[in-house]
Amino acid sequence: MSIASQLPALQIVVPLLVAPLTVLLRGSGLAWAAATAASAMAFAIAVALTLTALDGATISYDMGGWPAPYGIELRLDAFSALLLLLTTGASTLSLLGARDSIAELMGESREPLFYAAWLVALAGLCGIAITGDAFNVFVFMEISSLATYVLIAAGPDRRALTAAFKYLIMGTVGATFYLIGVGLVYMMTGTLNFADMEARLAEVDEVRPIVVAAGFITIGLALKAAIFPLHVWLPNAYSSAPNLVTVFIAACSTKVALYVLLRFDFFVFHGNLVGHAFQFSSFLAPLAVLGILVGSAVAVVESNVKRLLAYSSVAQLGYILLGASFGDLAGMTAAITLMFNHGLAKGALFMAIAALAMHTRGHTLADLSGAARQMPWTAAALVIAGASLIGIPGTAGFISKWLLLQAALQQGPLGVVAAVAVVAGSLAALAYVWRIIEPLYFGTAEGSTAGGSTAVYTATPPLLLLALWLAAGANVYFGLIPAVPVSLSELAAAELLGHLR
Amino acid sequence: MTVLFGIFLLTLLVVVAIGIVRTGNLFTAVMLTGIFSLLMAANFFVLDAADVALTEAAVGAGISTVLLLGGLALVPGRERNRRRLHGLALGIVSLITLMVVYATFEKPRLGDPSAPVHQHVAPWYLEQTPILVGIPNVVTAVLGTFRGYDTLGEVIVVFTAGIGVLFLLGLPGAIGSRKTEEVQPGNSYLGHHLIPQIVGTLLIPFILLFALYVQFHGEYGPGGGFQAGAIFAAGMILYSLIAGEREALQVITPRVLIGLMASGALLFGGVGIVSMLLGGNFLDYNMLADNPVAGQQWGILIIELGVGITVTGVLLAVYHAFAARGR
Numbered sequence: 029m030s031i032a033s034q035l036p037a038l039q040i041v042v043p044l045l046v047a048p049l050t051v052l053l054r055g056s057g058l059a060w061a062a063a064t065a066a067s068a069m070a071f072a073i074a075v076a077l078t079l080t081a082l083d084g085a086t087i088s089y090d091m092g093g094w095p096a097p098y099g100i101e102l103r104l105d106a107f108s109a110l111l112l113l114l115t116t117g118a119s120t121l122s123l124l125g126a127r128d129s130i131a132e133l134m135g136e137s138r139e140p141l142f143y144a145a146w147l148v149a150l151a152g153l154c155g156i157a158i159t160g161d162a163f164n165v166f167v168f169m170e171i172s173s174l175a176t177y178v179l180i181a182a183g184p185d186r187r188a189l190t191a192a193f194k195y196l197i198m199g200t201v202g203a204t205f206y207l208i209g210v211g212l213v214y215m216m217t218g219t220l221n222f223a224d225m226e227a228r229l230a231e232v233d234e235v236r237p238i239v240v241a242a243g244f245i246t247i248g249l250a251l252k253a254a255i256f257p258l259h260v261w262l263p264n265a266y267s268s269a270p271n272l273v274t275v276f277i278a279a280c281s282t283k284v285a286l287y288v289l290l291r292f293d294f295f296v297f298h299g300n301l302v303g304h305a306f307q308f309s310s311f312l313a314p315l316a317v318l319g320i321l322v323g324s325a326v327a328v329v330e331s332n333v334k335r336l337l338a339y340s341s342v343a344q345l346g347y348i349l350l351g352a353s354f355g356d357l358a359g360m361t362a363a364i365t366l367m368f369n370h371g372l373a374k375g376a377l378f379m380a381i382a383a384l385a386m387h388t389r390g391h392t393l394a395d396l397s398g399a400a401r402q403m404p405w406t407a408a409a410l411v412i413a414g415a416s417l418i419g420i421p422g423t424a425g426f427i428s429k430w431l432l433l434q435a436a437l438q439q440g441p442l443g444v445v446a447a448v449a450v451v452a453g454s455l456a457a458l459a460y461v462w463r464i465i466e467p468l469y470f471g472t473a474e475g476s477t478a479g480g481s482t483a484v485y486t487a488t489p490p491l492l493l494l495a496l497w498l499a500a501g502a503n504v505y506f507g508l509i510p511a512v513p514v515s516l517s518e519l520a521a522a523e524l525l526g527h528l529r
Numbered sequence: 530m531t532v533l534f535g536i537f538l539l540t541l542l543v544v545v546a547i548g549i550v551r552t553g554n555l556f557t558a559v560m561l562t563g564i565f566s567l568l569m570a571a572n573f574f575v576l577d578a579a580d581v582a583l584t585e586a587a588v589g590a591g592i593s594t595v596l597l598l599g600g601l602a603l604v605p606g607r608e609r610n611r612r613r614l615h616g617l618a619l620g621i622v623s624l625i626t627l628m629v630v631y632a633t634f635e636k637p638r639l640g641d642p643s644a645p646v647h648q649h650v651a652p653w654y655l656e657q658t659p660i661l662v663g664i665p666n667v668v669t670a671v672l673g674t675f676r677g678y679d680t681l682g683e684v685i686v687v688f689t690a691g692i693g694v695l696f697l698l699g700l701p702g703a704i705g706s707r708k709t710e711e712v713q714p715g716n717s718y719l720g721h722h723l724i725p726q727i728v729g730t731l732l733i734p735f736i737l738l739f740a741l742y743v744q745f746h747g748e749y750g751p752g753g754g755f756q757a758g759a760i761f762a763a764g765m766i767l768y769s770l771i772a773g774e775r776e777a778l779q780v781i782t783p784r785v786l787i788g789l790m791a792s793g794a795l796l797f798g799g800v801g802i803v804s805m806l807l808g809g810n811f812l813d814y815n816m817l818a819d820n821p822v823a824g825q826q827w828g829i830l831i832i833e834l835g836v837g838i839t840v841t842g843v844l845l846a847v848y849h850a851f852a853a854r855g856r
Contacts, residue, residue, distance in 0.1 A: 034805055041798065047688075048798075049791070051692060051787060091677070092674055092677050093812075138704060144692055155682070164679055167683060181696075215637070
């Protein structure tokens with residue numbers, strides 16, 4: 029068997045098995061190097077898989093050689109490829125820049141455990157994105173969640189422990205809901221494979237358990253994906269985690285939950301439950317709009333930069349959901365492109381904050397005062413990423429916002445309301461990004477008033493600066509040449525909507 | 530008869546669950562969770578799921594109770610800021626319960642042979658296991674090979690839980706700044722109680738032997754790596770309760786514990802890699818021997834060993850992390 033046919037399995041196996049190896053490593057930097065290498069390898073595999081998925085091909089891989097539905101099937105299509113690309117890319121870039129700030133944060137003996145947890149989280153997210161089996165999703169959700177709790181708990185102060193614990197409780201509730209739903213579907217179909225489930229559900233007459241299952245699965249995953257109003261865990265988790273962990277999880281972890289949500293609802297339920305697609309839209313669209321408005325409004329008044337960006341994520345998840353709730357090709361394409369582009373923009377922004385925070389020692393807007401003079405390159409990258417978040421032409425964020433607006437305007441009167449919300453959210457984004465940029469460029473260094481914070485402006489670690497600029501560059505690149513994410517999104521949207529009957 | 534037992538056990542289960550929520554004494558709550566798990570194990574057994582029952586009894590009633598007690602040693606024994614019943618929360622929980630009940634109105638009758646779960650993949654497993662895998666315990670075949678990838682995932686979950694606890698609490702001699710020498714020697718917990726000490730010392734060899742039996746007999750009867758690992762760890766925890774924390778850490782040193790945690794998962798994954806190198810898919814045990822059935826049996830034997838090693842390592846490491854923190 030050629031190595032190419034093994035790539036879907038290797039995508040998960042590489043980070044999953046390098047993790048235990050990492051624990052055994054000792055010595056400064058070794059664990060970091062192993063984790064970064066494994067993550068980079070996973071990224072390379074994701075790129076290779078994306079190239080096949082761009083042809084519109086679907087790859088199926090039988091784990092253990094057992095055919096589905098008896099064994100577990102890995103299934104790679106355009107949608108999963110996009111998620112894999114985002115997840116492995118975010119992980120690799122944040123690991124690349126993580127060495128110094130993580131070494132500063134923890135003792136040498138704890139570093140291998142930290143990086144092992146990181147790789148486990150990466151493997152878990154990749155595993156969710158690539159599997160074709162509903163129970164396997166649960167297993168890998170447990171893997172990624174548990175590892176993410178550890179990563180968040182590694183945060184610099186004791187608040188991280190509370191944030192991680194709250195996230196743990198919420199995440200467990202979400203996962204349990206998902207499991208209850210899968211259990212109910214299994215009860216009525218006797219299968220766990222997504223494709224098989226879809227086929228067998230068509231023959232089930234008693235729909236009551238299935239309706240309840242759809243409810244449990246949708247709500248459980250919405251909790252994991254931090255969809256408004258189930259987002260309460262997110263700002264604390266993002267703001268208490270170590271800065272580079274925030275980069276990683278903000279770029280991809282909620283998107284992976286959203287991915288499962290869309291996949292389950294469209295693949296399994298929409299075709300089989302009468303009116304489900306309509307209920308899905310009419311239930312989620314108002315939540316999406318509220319999420320956009322509330323998230324943006326809080327971000328406009330928040331003074332802690334990481335919390336500000338976290339609330340902005342709540343709003344951005346609203347956009348994604350809004351696109352998905354249109355239920356047509358244009359809306360779905362916009363939603364999926366947004367998943368990717370928001371990951372790029374938010375990842376780059378958090379990375380810039382991470383670089384700044386290595387020197388300003390604080391996360392309030394006042395702490396950033398005048399930092400652009402000492403760190404012009406970092407500040408410039410932050411501006412680019414901020415522009416992408418707002419959706420200024422020339423950046424990736426513009427492409428997805430544009431697609432979303434076009435899709436909204438095709439929807440008639442209600443679509444206009446949606447478009448107004450999108451524009452309002454973007455204006456708010458302009459305001460809150462400006463609130464970061466203003467002190468950065470025009471504040472005086474003396475403006476930093478946080479108790480005991482001694483601004484130590486030294487050079488940003490070169491690797492972190494490199495990672496930051498790669499991320500910022502990606503925002504510009506995919507803004508000018510958006511072919512890859514857009515065509516992947518189109519393929520994915522067509523695939524999802526193809527399951528409607 | 531099954532129905533009668535079922536109703537009896539489930540009623541007790543509800544009573545115990547309410548007791549856990551209502552008590553303000555954390556020690557009582559921990560003891561009740563142990564009882565909850567034991568009832569659950571009995572329930573699984575009534576439903577003929579002996580493998581699950583054994584795991585639940587070993588992990589739920591045994592090890593988790595010990596770990597919760599270890600955690601309890603670090604905190605005050607009573608709940609602070611006990612709030613009265615929270616109306617909204619109670620309403621939501623009741624609503625969800627009603628929804629689940631509503632969903633079950635149209636569920637197939639328990640044990641109905643024409644239910645979908647008994648019509649699709651399950652008959653295939655029952656039919657094909659003797660032919661393709663050649664072992665009598667179908668549960669082991671499903672967990673070990675047909676859905677072995679999920680089992681690898683579960684091992685990683687256990688492994689991650691282990692590194693999480695060690696990351697947060699440290700492990701003297703390996704993680705964090707404390708050294709093993711700083712852990713107090715001997716005479717801890719049960720050391721000065723004569724009867725537990727003598728009975729425990731007598732029991733330990735048998736517990737360890739039983740763990741090995743459960744480990745290697747999984748293909749024929751209920752058992753396997755998860756249960757065996759939990760039982761083995763229970764034996765070692767008993768030893769550390771009798772002989773003392775430091776003595777136990779000298780028998781299996783902290784570095785060895787971490788090595789066990791990692792190597793079990795690596796052994797499991799290694800089988801997958803080897804089957805890839807031999808030309809099959811990941812975890813395709815058919816490749817491991819000339820005869821596919823023999824390959825399957827080798828594969829299951831080795832991965833179950835990996836499971837057992839990781840579970841033992843993690844449970845012991847977690848126990849020591851809590852225990853060393855206590856004093």
